[in-house]
Amino acid sequence: MEMAARRVRxxxxxxxxxxxxxxxxxxxxxxxxxGLSITALADLHVGDAVARIPKAACLTVVTTSAxxxxxxxxxxxxxxxxxxIMHERSLGEQSxxxxxxxxxxxxxxxxxxxxxxxxxxxxRGTELxxxxxxxxxxxxxxxxxxxxxxxxxxxxxxxxxxxxxxxLAARTLIxxxxxxxxxxxxxxxxxxxxxxFNHKTGAEDVHLNTSASSEDSESEEAESGSEDGNESTTSxxxxxxxxxxxxxxxxxxxxxxxxxxxxxxxxxxxxKDVKAGAEVFNTYGLLGNAALLHRYxxxxxxxxxxxxxxxxxxxxxxxxxxxxGQHRRARLSLWRRLGYSGxxxxxxxxxxxxxxxxxxxxxxxxxxxMLLQQDAYDKIxxxxxxxxNSNGHMDGILSDKSEKLSDITAEFSExxxxxxxxxxxxxxxxxxRESLYGKNSIEDDxxxxxxxxxxxxxxxxxxLMLRISERKIIQKFRTFASxxxxxxxxxxxxxxxxxxx
Numbered sequence: 001m002e003m004a005a006r007r008v009r010x011x012x013x014x015x016x017x018x019x020x021x022x023x024x025x026x027x028x029x030x031x032x033x034x035g036l037s038i039t040a041l042a043d044l045h046v047g048d049a050v051a052r053i054p055k056a057a058c059l060t061v062v063t064t065s066a067x068x069x070x071x072x073x074x075x076x077x078x079x080x081x082x083x084x085i086m087h088e089r090s091l092g093e094q095s096x097x098x099x100x101x102x103x104x105x106x107x108x109x110x111x112x113x114x115x116x117x118x119x120x121x122x123x124r125g126t127e128l129x130x131x132x133x134x135x136x137x138x139x140x141x142x143x144x145x146x147x148x149x150x151x152x153x154x155x156x157x158x159x160x161x162x163x164x165x166x167x168l169a170a171r172t173l174i175x176x177x178x179x180x181x182x183x184x185x186x187x188x189x190x191x192x193x194x195x196x197f198n199h200k201t202g203a204e205d206v207h208l209n210t211s212a213s214s215e216d217s218e219s220e221e222a223e224s225g226s227e228d229g230n231e232s233t234t235s236x237x238x239x240x241x242x243x244x245x246x247x248x249x250x251x252x253x254x255x256x257x258x259x260x261x262x263x264x265x266x267x268x269x270x271x272k273d274v275k276a277g278a279e280v281f282n283t284y285g286l287l288g289n290a291a292l293l294h295r296y297x298x299x300x301x302x303x304x305x306x307x308x309x310x311x312x313x314x315x316x317x318x319x320x321x322x323x324x325g326q327h328r329r330a331r332l333s334l335w336r337r338l339g340y341s342g343x344x345x346x347x348x349x350x351x352x353x354x355x356x357x358x359x360x361x362x363x364x365x366x367x368x369x370m371l372l373q374q375d376a377y378d379k380i381x382x383x384x385x386x387x388x389n390s391n392g393h394m395d396g397i398l399s400d401k402s403e404k405l406s407d408i409t410a411e412f413s414e415x416x417x418x419x420x421x422x423x424x425x426x427x428x429x430x431x432x433r434e435s436l437y438g439k440n441s442i443e444d445d446x447x448x449x450x451x452x453x454x455x456x457x458x459x460x461x462x463x464l465m466l467r468i469s470e471r472k473i474i475q476k477f478r479t480f481a482s483x484x485x486x487x488x489x490x491x492x493x494x495x496x497x498x499x500x501x
Contacts, residue, residue: 004030007102011192014099018057020193023050026280028196036103036196037279044274050206051193051268058181058266059084059097060189069153079146081178081188082170083162089170090161100192107169108176109458110297112139122463125437126470127290127309134346143167176296179208181266194268197282199292201300204283205272289466297458299465308473309350310363310433312342318428319370331369334381340365357476359426364418367425418484426481434474442471 008030015022022028025042044050056063061070064084070076075083088095095101107113111123111132123129143164151158160166177195178188194208274280284292288306289299319328340362342349351363369377440448445468454461 010099011103019054020057021052022193026050037198038196039279040274040276042276044270046270046273048270049267050270053191053193053266055181055186055264058189058191060181060186062186064088075146077188078174079142081174082167085170086162086166090157104173108172108297110172110175111294112168112172122459126466128294139168191266197280199284200281201303202286203281205274205281206268207271209267209269289469293462293466299462303469304355306355306469306473308353308470310429312349314432335366335369337384353473353477355473357473357480367422371421423481423484427478430474430478437467
């Protein structure tokens with residue numbers, strides 16, 4: 001811990017040398033439990049500017065001394081930034097960012113640097129199992145195509161600092177710590193100090209803003225934010241308080257202009273009041289545990305943004321035990337002709353089960369169509385053909401078209417009802433999805449979680465947290481199906497109206 005404390009002190013001195021301003025109301029602390037964190041020493045209020053970071057102090061493809069090599073290789077984005085990080089690390093104490101790099105971990109414990117065996121064992125059945133396999137394959141291809149060709153140019157440093165594992169280590173830092181510095185010049189980069197604020201889902205205290213500096217500032221303001229939660233936004237410039245806390249933007253904005261010399265700065269501004277003694281949090285976005293573990297290497301208990309996916313292929317496997325292949329293909333085709341689909345990612349299609357365990361309407365509709373009697377299916381198929389509007393919304397197709405269509409509207413509207421048959425299908429899907437986790441029950445996982453320390457055994461702890469959070473959603477999914485099966489046939493469901501994707 002003493003070594004870590006010395007590195008933090010050196011980092012603070014480096015920040016002053018580089019013109020990074022940090023309010024005296026913030027304290028950088030280091031502990032074995034949390035690593036680096038930032039605490040409020042005084043009450044902070046919305047609008048307080050608590051830090052200012054010159055873009056020149058950020059590590060980007062523009063500021064690194066490897067800029068010419070990166071440009072010549074045609075690299076940008078995360079690939080280019082990875083080369084910049086590896087290059088600056090190879091320079092050791094000669095790198096302008098040495099004190100900053102020293103306070104960063106060698107690599108973050110995200111799945112990119114897990115072994116294949118660890119990923120297979122710890123992530124079995126989770127939303128990350130297949131994703132991690134694909135990630136490592138893509139990363140190896142990127143390294144071979146873009147990094148290995150630099151071997152001759154880099155020379156003897158390549159083997160020690162630019163190998164595949166070094167590349168993965170750099171990519172873990174980028175995945176977990178980088179920000180969008182700007183859109184057209186620096187791009188994505190490492191932002192000292194800003195990346196020390198820890199994450200808390202749905203509890204952002206401070207936000208990174210860019211100063212009003214470019215001709216595109218108005219458009220950037222309109223488009224501020226990103227789904228990752230790490231994109232900078234636009235604000236007016238302001239001073240950083242150093243004595244009694246942080247000054248508010250309103251206190252100093254009157255003296256700011258686009259030509260005041262501060263137009264290359266990033267700014268950390270409070271978006272929530274924080275009491276003295278409390279940790280100050282940033283947020284990476286409203287992310288479930290699968291996304292948090294994938295990108296940042298940790299999870300949160302009772303995360304309301306957790307989801308579980310049920311693949312379309314799993315639904316078709318369920319149907320295979322009841323129907324012929326021709327039957328399944330015809331029913332799936334009708335579902336698509338009505339304009340419905342699941343979520344799509346890469347080569348897969350799936351249905352998201354949200355934190356409350358409710359199935360999406362699209363899944364219920366597909367199950368309904370799969371279970372239709374043949375004569376009912378034929379009526380709907382004919383009505384769809386007669387309407388001559390295969391791309392229309394179901395409501396449009398099945399209402400006000402003709403008396404014939406009106407006759408079957410009531411029957412087809414049962415797609416939003418949870419009949420016993422559909423609820424039994426949901427329970428079967430829950431069993432099939434649950435089986436992907438292996439032989440251990442959720443109770444086994446909960447007991448195992450108690451034995452593993454979140455600090456010393458992070459991989460085991462957070463992978464179990466992910467498994468448990470997903471399996472709790474499946475439990476809610478089961479409960480929903482079981483309770484809904486009591487709904488009487490023909491009784492209208494309170495669920496929202498179906499919408500075509």
